Amino acid sequence: MFPMSETIAQLLLSWYRQNARQLPWRGSPDPYAVWVSEIMLQQTRVETVIPYFQRWMARFPSVAALAEAPLDEVLRLWEGLGYYSRARNLHRAAQLIASHYGGQLPTERAALEKLPGIGRYTAGAIASMAFGQDEAALDGNIRRVLARLFDVALPARSPAGEARLWELARQVLPPDEAGDFNQALMDLGSSICTPRSPACLVCPLTSLCRARQLGVQEQRPVLSARSAVPHLTVTAAVLRRDSQVLIAQRPPQGLLGGMWEFPGGKLEPGESLPEGLRREIREELAAEIEVGEELGVFEHAYTHFRVTLHAFFCRLRAGEPTALEASQIRWVTVDELAAFPMGKIDRQISRRLAQLHRPKGEPRG
DNA sequence: GAGACGTGGCT
DNA sequence: TAGCCAAGTCT
DSSP: OOHHHHHHHHHHHHHHHHHOOOOTTSSOOOHHHHHHHHHHHTTSOHHHHHHHHHHHHHHOOSHHHHHHSOHHHHHHHHTTSOOTHHHHHHHHHHHHHHHHSTTOOOOSHHHHHTSTTOOHHHHHHHHHHHHOOOOOOOOHHHHHHHHHHTTOOSBTTSHHHHHHHHHHHHHTOOTTOHHHHHHHHHHHHHHTSOSSSOOGGGOTTGGGOHHHHHTOGGGOSBOOOOOOOOEEEEEEEEEEETTEEEEEEOOSSSTTTTOEEOOEEEOOTTOOHHHHHHHHHHHHHSOEEEEEEEEEEEEEEOSSOEEEEEEEEEEEEESOOOOSSSSEEEEEOGGGGGGSOBOHHHHHHHHHHHHHHSOTTOOOO
């Protein structure tokens, strides 16, 4: 800790005592709750997380409860939050904690960081907030606050920038109050020291802020440009047989890992939509289909690409569908679809089917 | 170490 | 519309 840090800590902690948000995971000393909230909050807004956190804690109130739950139910509860590897890792880590740590989270940063889904930030956050240890935690908010406070001109996500910001995060940390201090920095970053139009006039640290003094606060942190995202056209089959439809579970790793979907895939150059869909079903399920009426068109933006998806009602012509690329496939009724974890688009298709399936005038669930 | 990995909100 | 985020981690 260097001299100016004492002032920073005093100003910030005093501000935090007046302005700390009341959040469901704050004020409770349960390390499990802190852990769950930190994983949910990765790349995700507080307002989005709150209802998920409450449902999660009601269903999985402890490490043991989570460790014993089937993955499908874990993913179903996570559905809509995105970055599903977080849920898979949380589940795996709970099983490791149950088997190797007697159901109690390890208290040391290094041990926490060995668990799946817990990186440098989350380990520091849990160690400081749940166990009172003097650990720094550099997240997007703290990165921005520190880059401005100390006018860090290095690209924030470069190795040199990262190293400098972690060093600053450790240097400003007040002994014995790291947990509150880290949370105070994050609250400041999300409410006042915002990416655009920061509210410097009401910031408790404004008199100490280098970037503010130089008028470059909006240019900090220095971010590198992102590459443009491709736009794909994809198809999906709502394959019907008797009163059931076919769904497939995606492989456990990668995009939407472990989630269920209506089979289909990317259109290749020169293909018509039905041609592409017939080819995909041949490749994925070893079956020949007849492509019928279009059920809907869905636009969706993922992190690194964007899709336009055309969903079609289909019938089997030849072959018994086999899980060639999927983890498994299932024939289910429309009413059963709700129990299977799905990403945004496939859930929209499911809901559309349920609407068509339900007699008119009946209220929706 | 650059790219993969979701979704919703706002511009 | 397309772009840009918002409490990161993993490979």
